[in-house]
Amino acid sequence: MRLGRAQSHRPFLDHCRCTGNDWFEHAQVEIKIMHLSGKNISVVGMGKSGLATASFLVTRGAQVLLTDARPEHSLPEVIAGLNPAIELQFDNSAPGKNADLIVLSPGVPVDAPFLDEFRERGIEIIGEIELAFRFNKTPIIAITGSNGKSTVTTLVGNILRADGRTVHVGGNLGTPFIELIEKGTAEFIVLEISSFQLETVTTFKPYVAGILNITPDHLDRHKTSANYHAMKERIATQQSESDYFVANLDAPETVKLSCGKRSQKLFFGAQHEGGDGAYLRNGEIILKFQGREEVICKHQEIAFPLRLLVENALAAIALTAPLNISVSVLADALCNFNGLEHRMEWVRTFNGIDFINDSKATNVGATCKSLLAIEKPIVLMLGGRDKQGDFSAMLPLLKQKVRHLVLFGEARGIIRNFLNGSPASEEADSLEDALKIAVSHAKAGDTVLLAPACASQDMFKNYEERGSLFKTLVNNL
Template identity: 45%
Template sequence: MNIKDKKVLVVGAGKSGISVSRFLLRKGAMVLLTDNREKDKLGGALDELLEAGMQAELGSYPDVRGDTFDMVVVSPGVPPSVPPLVSARQYGIPVLGELELAYRFASAPMVAITGTNGKTTTTTLVGEIFRMAGLRTLVGGNIGLPLVDVVEDYGPKDIIIAEVSSFQLETANHFKPRVAVVLNITPDHLDRHGSMEGYIEAKARIFARQGPEDFTVLNYDDPGTRALAGATSGKVIFFSRKHNLEEGVLVRGDMIAVRHKGIDTDIIPPREVAIPGVHNLENALAAVAAAFALGVRPEVLARILRSFPGVAHRLETVAQKDGVLFVNDSKGTNPDASIKALKAFDRPIVLLAGGRNKGSDFSEFARLIKQKVRVLVVLGECAGEVERAARAAGCNNVLKAPGFREAVLMAHASAKPGDVVLLSPACASWDMFNNFEERGDLFREIVLNL
């Protein structure tokens, strides 16, 4: 892809937009970065790019016509309805995202992982597996490191493990990973995609250009994900913790096994998988499928599954104080993720929930709250919505916090020895924080200072 001397509009001045602008400048493009926020609301990285020759239009968007730009690169958080993107599509100007741009310059094979929940844990786990297998491994994408920053440092003998979101996949046109993994699909981001059909369509773009030499790893236990098998041209590898698959990765009695052409290869007993919870067993099965497809040996898989501790902000133990366990699950940004977190504990829970709703229904979440939660502390933009759902399900021990710090202190005051204080908001963090990491970090800081 030749972008030297091309006029490129970059829409969105967050982490992704800054990385894209830096990359394009290195390639000799003429870059205009735009954001509807003013400069004082953005980070200091802009100054360095402006000195390097980038132009910026901040606080409003520029007019886009057929002759103004050769290409538009959009950040994942920018909705497709903003004026420059609408105009670009009308004039036939190519619109792509950072993931697609990075892919165009990648020479290493790629394992791409998506799903409503479990992406970060599985991506990190797969990365550890390939590192242990001796490959030079890049782990990035939606997990925090924009691929475009370092993608050219990796060659055909290396491997890239990428977490990819539905937002990133919306603008994927040539993207074709060697292995595409879809962990699960449950309602999320419906405010962006408009419907479950739109959300599933975005997720399915992960394998849309795969061929018979590629692999598509799908969760057999999730009906929506299983149904995607007929839409891919890649070799389908199912994983299941519930079914006795004819072919795929399964739990057979007391053993995780890979079944291929009638032969079972044992990996490890499920009880020896280090990360807790049945949802993490599913993540482990998906990781085994992705790595085994590319020839990683069973003993390497077993070694990593026994030692991998999980990731920050996902059922992360923060502290044990006076018999109370404090757990950070800030990455629980939708009801299904938080349902999985609640199911991971068999002791009374004091739950902190609420934030910005992404179009979710809280009724199923509320029914489990009634069963598992002793005290519910609601907070954030949709605190009232979560409270109403909980009370409708019969949960009456509900406290409403005016802010995040107060919520943690109220949960602490309500907890008894033997309880879990669990931050698993079932909502996005954007009403109070820039991201879920910031929310989880503050939870950790407050707990450690109690």
């Protein structure tokens, strides 16, 4: 049975499959950009997003300069794979003096000093998400938040595919948005959007936008929590009355950001319940939408990764509520979800001890969610490169849930000072040593959890490399 809809609303897919004058507002922005042929466009940053952007632009006739602060010898694979029509500039991120448009990669701050002269001259500075949106003709479901974005984005894509919809999934997760534009027709595009990407949007307008949660993160970039909140809010500022905004009732800061938006509101919550949306009630997952209420399934029936962090399941249901998905499809998607690597990933049970890899927990809020999700006593591996996190916010949970704490990486001294001796902790010089210490303190029935609350670049290329090493070490015990 499909959920009912108010008679005043046509099913969304009626709109999605229309063309011409019936197409809702998304097509209007294509006119704003640009006839690209002959334009001088500088793309700053040779990461995945920048490379995809440069390729997109040059195939449309633009004169493209691709810049990066890194030296040429550090980017051999980039050089080998690029369209030869793209001009390259190494050791200097500055755009070309004759730039008609500048497209920043997410890793480049919009307030970088080398951009000042271009701002003064009125040169438009945007990012890859904004550029792609101006060429987009497909309704978008966009997801941001401090934690859970990748899991929810993937799950939403799974739900739509299971319902027979054609869908492209990407953004900050996997394939850049600008590449999805090239992949051909889809009924929906599902995007994970980071705060860095939201710095440079101006007309971006998703049909459904969700802010999962907001906890202090990336303050080394955004400087203040207020700035960080403002960046997250940009995901919904262009929405209209025909769009939907999804907020987390268990995270009041997201509800606050929903105020004053023209879009229709949907909510989700494991602890609180409100109007239309998805909720956990008496051990059951409930969907309320346009006067109907349906039980999707029992909490204990859903897949292990979602059972631990049920708010991710609730968010995905709320985000897809306007799309008229059947209860059976929703239930199957929740029960069959395999989870994502490095996100509350069960590795193995050894000598009665569970080992969980949550290397993607790169901020304090993410680690707190992981601690709350585990019922067994925990030996926690914590550390890495500090992102100006408030580790004191973890203290009540650490005292309540953690049997022993192992600190590693650059931030271990900072964390130690926050802890002030409670709970008990030891320090390690490497991840290998940290795991050895953790195992020595764990007992049968415990969980050894890697949830670092820090970035990984002090010791690793990225959080994936850190998590992969953890898994290798655990499997070699």
